Structures are given as C-alpha cells and as structure tokens.
Amino acid sequence: xxxxxxxxxxxxxxxxxxxxxxxxxxxxxxxxxxxxxxxxxxxxxxxxxxxxxxxxxxxxxxxxxxxxxxxxxxxxxxxxxxxxxxxxxxxxxxxxxxxxxxxxxxxxxxxxxxxxxxxxxxxxxxxxxxxxxxxxxxxxxxxxxxxxxxxxxxxxxxxxxxxxxxxxxxxxxxxxxxxxxxxxxxxxxxxxxxxxxxxxxxxxxxxxxxxxxxxxxxxxxxxxxxxxxxxxxxxxxxxxxxxxxxxxxxxxxxxxxxxxxxxxxxxxxxxxxxxxxxxxxxxxxxxxxxxxxxxxxxxxxxxxxxxxxxxxxxxxxxxxxxxxxxxxxxxxxxxxxxxxxxxxxxxxxxxxxxxxxxxxxxxxxxxxxxxxxxxxxxxxxxxxxxxxxxxxxx
Amino acid sequence: xxxxxxxxxxxxxxxxxxxxxxxxxxxxxxxxxxxxxxxxxxxxxxxxxxxxxxxxxxxxxxxxxxxxxxxxxxxxxxxxxxxxxxxxxxxxxxxxxxxxxxxxxxxxxxxxxxxxxxxxxxxxxxxxxxxxxxxxxxxxxxxxxxxxxxxxxxxxxxxxxxxxxxxxxxxxxxxxxxxxxxxxxxxxxxxxxxxxxxxxxxxxxxxxxxxxxxxxxxxxxxxxxxxxxxxxxxxxxxxxxxxxxxxxxxxxxxxxxxxxxxxxxxxxxxxxxxxxxxxxxxxxxxxxxxxxxxxxxxxxxxxxxxxxxxxxxxxxxxxxxxxxxxxxxxxxxxxxxxxxxxxxxxxxxxxxxxxxxxxxxxxxxxxxx
Numbered sequence: 001x002x003x004x005x006x007x008x009x010x011x012x013x014x015x016x017x018x019x020x021x022x023x024x025x026x027x028x029x030x031x032x033x034x035x036x037x038x039x040x041x042x043x044x045x046x047x048x049x050x051x052x053x054x055x056x057x058x059x060x061x062x063x064x065x066x067x068x069x070x071x072x073x074x075x076x077x078x079x080x081x082x083x084x085x086x087x088x089x090x091x092x093x094x095x096x097x098x099x100x101x102x103x104x105x106x107x108x109x110x111x112x113x114x115x116x117x118x119x120x121x122x123x124x125x126x127x128x129x130x131x132x133x134x135x136x137x138x139x140x141x142x143x144x145x146x147x148x149x150x151x152x153x154x155x156x157x158x159x160x161x162x163x164x165x166x167x168x169x170x171x172x173x174x175x176x177x178x179x180x181x182x183x184x185x186x187x188x189x190x191x192x193x194x195x196x197x198x199x200x201x202x203x204x205x206x207x208x209x210x211x212x213x214x215x216x217x218x219x220x221x222x223x224x225x226x227x228x229x230x231x232x233x234x235x236x237x238x239x240x241x242x243x244x245x246x247x248x249x250x251x252x253x254x255x256x257x258x259x260x261x262x263x264x265x266x267x268x269x270x271x272x273x274x275x276x277x278x279x280x281x282x283x284x285x286x287x288x289x290x291x292x293x294x295x296x297x298x299x300x301x302x303x304x305x306x307x308x309x310x311x312x313x314x315x316x317x318x319x320x321x322x323x324x325x326x327x328x329x330x331x332x333x334x335x336x337x338x339x340x341x342x343x344x345x346x347x348x349x350x351x352x353x354x355x356x357x358x359x360x361x362x363x364x365x366x367x368x369x370x371x372x373x374x375x376x377x378x379x380x381x382x383x384x385x386x387x388x389x390x391x392x393x394x
Numbered sequence: 395x396x397x398x399x400x401x402x403x404x405x406x407x408x409x410x411x412x413x414x415x416x417x418x419x420x421x422x423x424x425x426x427x428x429x430x431x432x433x434x435x436x437x438x439x440x441x442x443x444x445x446x447x448x449x450x451x452x453x454x455x456x457x458x459x460x461x462x463x464x465x466x467x468x469x470x471x472x473x474x475x476x477x478x479x480x481x482x483x484x485x486x487x488x489x490x491x492x493x494x495x496x497x498x499x500x501x502x503x504x505x506x507x508x509x510x511x512x513x514x515x516x517x518x519x520x521x522x523x524x525x526x527x528x529x530x531x532x533x534x535x536x537x538x539x540x541x542x543x544x545x546x547x548x549x550x551x552x553x554x555x556x557x558x559x560x561x562x563x564x565x566x567x568x569x570x571x572x573x574x575x576x577x578x579x580x581x582x583x584x585x586x587x588x589x590x591x592x593x594x595x596x597x598x599x600x601x602x603x604x605x606x607x608x609x610x611x612x613x614x615x616x617x618x619x620x621x622x623x624x625x626x627x628x629x630x631x632x633x634x635x636x637x638x639x640x641x642x643x644x645x646x647x648x649x650x651x652x653x654x655x656x657x658x659x660x661x662x663x664x665x666x667x668x669x670x671x672x673x674x675x676x677x678x679x680x681x682x683x684x685x686x687x688x689x690x691x692x693x694x695x696x697x698x699x700x701x702x703x704x705x706x707x708x709x710x711x712x713x714x715x716x717x718x719x720x721x722x723x724x725x726x727x728x729x730x731x732x733x734x735x736x737x738x739x740x741x742x743x744x745x746x747x748x749x750x751x752x753x754x755x756x757x758x759x760x761x762x763x
Contacts, residue, residue: 001618002614002615002617002618002619002620002621003618003620004618004619004620004623007619007620059615059620059621060613060614060615062486062487062488063485063486063487063488064486064487109464109465110465110466113463113464113465114463114465117416117419117420117462117463117751117754118748118751118755119463119464120464120617120618121617121618121619121622121747121748121751122618122619123618123619123620125619
C-alpha cells in the first residue's frame with residue numbers, strides 16, 4: 001500500500017482507539033498507569049517514525065514490511081520506556097504492543113477497507129473517522145493522564161540529615177530520601193500504596209515494618225542496626241527492589257521477612273543484598289519471588305521458603321551460610337533456578353544432622369524443582385528429608 | 395423513452411462489471427442501475443484473450459478481483475478454500491497471482507450474487523449526448539449519472555501485416571507453426587515466446603525496443619492517492635509523456651521467463667532479429683489500438699461536446715469524470731481503457747475500481763440522487 005503521510009497518521013490513530021481503550025481498562029483495573037504511558041509512547045514513536053522515516057523512504061509498503069517495522073517500533077518503545085523510567089512488566093508491555101500490532105494488521109487489511117471503500121486508494125486516509133480517532137485518542141490520553149496525575153500520591157522528600165523515628169506512614173505517599181537522609185528508629189507503613197525510595201534506616205525494633213496493607217514499594221532502601229528484622233512484612237503485598245540490609249551483630253533477626261500474605265498477590269524481593277542475621281530472606285505462608293539477591297553470613301538459613309509458601313528463588317547468590325543455604329520447608333513448593341550457593345558451613349553446635357552444611361535442603365513434605373543451580377564448597381550439596389522431593393527440571 | 399433508472403453503465407465488460415459491484419455496495423438496487431452491453435458475461439472478452447495467449451495467472455495486481463473493496467480479496471478466499479496460509483503469505487509479499495480459473499469463477503459467482511443479469515440491457519449504445527438533467531443514451535432514455543466503459547477499441551495489427559495470411563493477433567485463437575515470429579515486447583509477447591517454445595516451435599522475436607522488466611506496467615505508488623496526486627499535478631503534455639513511458643511494453647522479472655528463453659537461445663530455437671523473415675506464422679503481440687478517435691462512441695462524444703483531449707486521450711478530472719459534462723446534478727465518467735488521464739493503469743481492475751469509487755462519490759454527493 002502507498003500511504004500518504006496523513007493516511008499513515010490517521011490509520012495509526014484509528015488503530016490506537018481500541019488499544020488505548022484496552023490500556024485504560026487495564027490501568028484502572030490495576031491502579032497502575034504504565035499501559036496508558038506505553039500507548040502514549042507507542043503513538044509518539046509511531047508518529048515520529050512516520051514523519052522522519054516511513055513517509056520518506058517507503059513510497060510503497062508491501063504487507064510483509066509491517067513485521068520488521070513492528071519490531072523496530074517495539075525496540076524503540078522499550079528503549080524509551082527504560083530511558084523515561086516507565087516501569088512496566090516486560091512481558092505485559094510486549095503483549096500490549098503485540099496485541100496492538102495484531103489489531104493494526106486486522107484493521108489495516110480488513111477493517112478499514114471494509115469501512116471505507118477507497119481506503120487503499122486514499123493512501124490510508126480515513127476522512128471523518130480519522131478525525132474522530134484523533135479526538136478519541138487525544139481525549140483518552142488526556143483524561144487518563146489527568147486522572148493518573150490527580151490520583152498520584154503526594155511525594156514527600158526527606159531532606160538529608162538524621163530524622164528521629166519511628167516514622168509512621170498513615171497515608172498513601174511517595175517518600176523519597178534526598179542523599180544523606182537517615183531515619184533513626186525505624187519506619188512503620190500503615191497505609192496502602194506507599195512507596196519509600198532511597199531512604200536509609202538505622203535502628204528501630206524493625207527497620208521497616210509493613211503490616212496489613214497493599215501495593216507497598218521499597219526501592220533503594222538501606223537498613224541496618226534493627227533490633228529484630230531488617231524489613232518485616234506481615235499480611236501485606238510488597239515489591240522490594242535494590243535494597244541493602246545489614247544484620248551484622250543481630251543473631252535473632254531476619255534480614256527480610258515476608259509472612260502471611262497469600263491473599264495479597266505475588267510479592268517480590270529483587271536485587272537486594274543482605275548481610276548476617278539469623279536468616280537472610282525468609283517467607284512464611286506467602287507467595288514471593290526472590291530474584292537476583294545476594295545473601296551472606298547468616299546463622300540459620302540463607303534463603304528460606306517455608307510454611308506452605310510458594311515461590312521462585314532465581315539468579316540469587318548465597319554464601320557462607322551456617323547450616324543451610326537455601327531452605328524449602330514445611331509443605332512449601334519452591335522453584336530454584338540458576339542460583340549459586342557456596343561455602344555453606346556445618347552447624348556442628350546445633351547437633352542437628354540436617355544442618356551439616358547443606359547447599360539446598362527440602363524438608364517436611366516440601367517439593368523443590370531445581371534448574372541450573374551452581375553448588376560449590378558445600379559439605380552436602382543438596383538433600384531432601386521427611387517426605388520431601390528435589391526434582392531436576394530442564 | 396425515459397427510464398426509471400437514473401444510473402447507467404455503458405459497457406458490460408470487466409470495467410463496467412466492477413463499477414456495477416461498487417454501485418451495488420453503495421446501496422443501489424439492480425433496478426436502479428442499467429447496464430448496456432451486448433454480452434451478458436462480463437468476462438467474455440477477457441476470457442477469449444486469456445485463452446488465446448494461454449494465460450494461466452493474473453498479472454495486473456497481486457490480488458486482482460472485481461470487488462469494490464480490497465478485503466476480502468481472492469487470496470483470503472483461496473487460503474480458506476485450500477486451508478493453507480500460503481496465498482496470504484504470497485499476498486503479503488506481492489507474489490499472489492490468482493489463477494485465471496479462480497478469477498473467472500469469482501466473476502461468475504459475483505455476477506450471480508449481485509443481480510447483474512437483472513440490470514443488463516442487451517443494446518449497444520453508439521452515442522451519449524448531454525441533455526437537461528443528464529445524458530440521453532441513443533434513444534434508450536435519459537440518465538443522470540452515466541459511466542462509459544467501452545473497453546479497448548480493437549486489436550492493433552501493424553498495417554503491413556493486415557493482409558498477410560501468416561499474421562494472427564496474439565489475442566485471437568491460434569495454434570503454433572513450426573517457425574513463429576512474435577512481434578512485440580510486452581507480457582503478451584513474452585507469453586507467446588514461451589507458448590511457442592513449449593509447442594516445439596522455433597521462435598524469432600521482433601521488437602522495436604528492448605522489453606522493460608518490471609512486476610507491473612505501472613509502479614504501485616500510482617495505485618493510490620500519493621502517486622496519483624503527483625501525476626494529476628502534471629501539465630497535460632507532461633502527463634501524456636508520463637503515460638507513454640508508463641504504458642511502454644514490459645513483462646515481469648523472474649526465472650519463469652528467463653530460464654526457458656535462455657535454454658531455447660542456447661539450442662538456437664529463440665533469437666531476436668530486426669525484421670520479418672520467412673517464418674510460417676507471425677504473431678502480433680502488439681496490444682490494442684489506442685485513442686478516443688478509434689472508438690465510435692468516444693469520437694462522437696468528443697465531437698458533439700467539444701471535449702478537451704491530449705495525446706489521443708480524453709482529459710478527465712482526477713476521479714475519472716468528464717469535467718465539462720459533470721456538475722452537481724449529473725455525472726459522466728469514463729472507465730477502463732479510455733481513462734488513463736485519471737488513473738495511469740486505467741485498464742486494470744484497480745483502475746476500474748478507482749473510477750467506480752469516484753463515480754459513486756459523485757452520485758452520493760449529487761443533489762438529484
């Protein structure tokens with residue numbers, strides 16, 4: 001087909017109408033606005049390419065060219081999302097784009113020609129439908145953008161210096177620490193939809209406590225000197241990213257403890273580093289993915305998935321744990337993939353034969369599926385006890 | 395005589411048929427359209443020509459059909475019938491060429507479904523005259539909107555061969571003698587080279603110029619508004635020159651054509667010569683005569699109304715209508731072979747569809763509709 005410039009843009013807008021409606025529905029359902037941001041970027045990328053590239057160099061466009069152009073636009077979209085900090089689940093973003101691309105093909109080859117007799121001859125121009133599409137897309141983007149802006153939680157900046165805690169957060173907000181901002185005495189999150197970013201917490205009963213709330217994000221927090229757990233999550237859905245938890249000198253606390261959040265959807269601990277403590281990362285009766293984390297020097301378990309938990313431990317490193325490296329226990333179901341467990345030490349003092357330096361241990365009717373794990377310098381690389389199973393998967 | 399029908403299509407060939415399908419899609423009932431033509435089968439003329447050159451596949455568009463919209467074309471129908479994605483894939487790569495049988499079957503089905511035969515008036519129109527409120531068609535009534543699709547005015551046989559008993563036009567039924575000379579350099583000539591070689595003949599090609607090799611005579615940009623806008627902006631002389639270049643004979647690239655010719659040349663069964671030799675048969679693959687003056691109806695139309703012409707073609711508005719005879723109460727449009735001033739590939743199905751769309755738009759916006 002030979003598109004006119006107007007035809008390219010009108011067709012693009014026409015195609016975007018159902019896609020942006022779907023994105024708005026998704027955004028409203030999930031209380032997350034990345035789908036709308038992604039569609040806005042799709043439109044921006046597409047129109048820029050129409051103006052600068054396609055119209056100049058493609059006087060005629062055979063059907064198959066839609067495929068490489070789609071791949072080009074997808075790459076540009078993902079790159080822009082990364083640069084602009086639009087955080088979206090990769091596969092969902094790809095699925096949204098792929099769905100939009102399929103809709104574009106269906107409309108471009110079938111829908112629009114049926115709607116408008118001379119669609120092909122008119123170079124993709126849609127006449128009044130094009131104008132209506134532009135209005136609809138613009139209105140939806142503006143409305144959703146305004147709604148998102150209006151519903152956006154307030155951003156509270158914590159200036160550099162030491163702030164006396166415990167800091168109790170009772171309203172939805174984004175708490176952003178300026179460089180050097182420290183809270184001494186812990187933070188307690190008592191409202192849903194709270195984000196804490198780049199804050200250092202020293203001391204406190206718990207470093208950060210999150211209880212019975214949802215959609216909590218802890219991003220780039222640093223915790224040390226907690227009396228009990230570094231990050232303590234109970235009955236709450238959390239996303240913990242890029243954190244550091246220092247539990248040196250605390251033999252009873254857990255670096256990150258996530259418990260009893262089965263009804264809160266999937267939680268995640270990603271890119272965190274935990275030193276010391278009784279356990280590094282520990283989940284009880286919860287659904288949590290533990291991804292790309294580093295745990296070292298723990299006294300009981302490096303990473304523990306227990307008490308009927310379900311979760312994946314992936315691409316993580318556990319070093320120098322006493323007794324057990326990764327522990328799948330108490331009727332839990334664990335996917336353990338591409339982890340590295342090294343230098344686990346025998347816990348001779350415990351007198352417990354299952355703690356004699358096991359890299360991976362499944363215990364008490366638990367099931368662990370293993371794939372691509374690296375186990376080195378562990379007295380016992382792996383073991384399964386009390387009606388438990390370790391299964392190698394490919 | 396005044397007809398109840400306000401719309402007339404003069405010519406019952408494929409261009410008229412395509413226009414009829416578009417009008418039907420536009421909401422007109424068979425009783426509102428009169429088609430004047432002496433052959434009920436819209437593909438009759440095309441069928442004879444395709445049979446004469448043993449054509450098996452369509453060339454003019456990747457998905458040639460007579461439907462008013464590009465979807466669903468023949469590729470999707472073929473894919474559904476064969477339960478294979480191959481036709482769709484070929485279509486995406488502009489490589490789908492429906493077979494002649496598929497095309498003729500499609501025309502037959504469409505003819506039956508659309509009520510074509512109900513609209514057909516088995517009379518030849520020799521004259522179209524503008525009168526108050528429309529056009530008087532040779533005593534057959536006055537119509538507000540008339541589309542003239544007379545087809546090609548005749549086969550082009552070089553003057554010096556008209557009385558030569560060895561000569562036959564490629565579009566006339568013929569077999570192949572042991573030695574055959576083919577005159578021409580377009581797709582009909584190329585098809586005849588292969589046909590004659592396949593029949594065991596020795597073939598001599600006579601051409602005035604080296605044949606052009608391109609998928610279609612007219613580049614695909616010229617099938618849509620983008621290329622057409624640039625074409626319509628040209629002055630008349632430039633447009634005529636562009637048309638002559640675009641309509642120069644050509645045939646597609648590809649080994650389907652090259653391999654048999656190369657093999658035959660190696661065996662000395664195919665060669666190019668500058669002039670006629672002593673072949674037993676001379677096939678004139680020289681297409682059709684051109685020019686409005688070769689068609690009695692068009693010649694009278696130009697003479698009666700003093701229409702503007704250029705290079706043998708009637709000057710048309712971009713939508714195919716005749717500017718001086720079209721206003722907001724009536725429409726006269728040309729489709730098919732005489733309409734290249736509106737659409738360079740006017741004698742293709744795409745050209746017929748283009749003019750039909752314009753004709754329908756005119757009618758829709760006309761206050762006497």
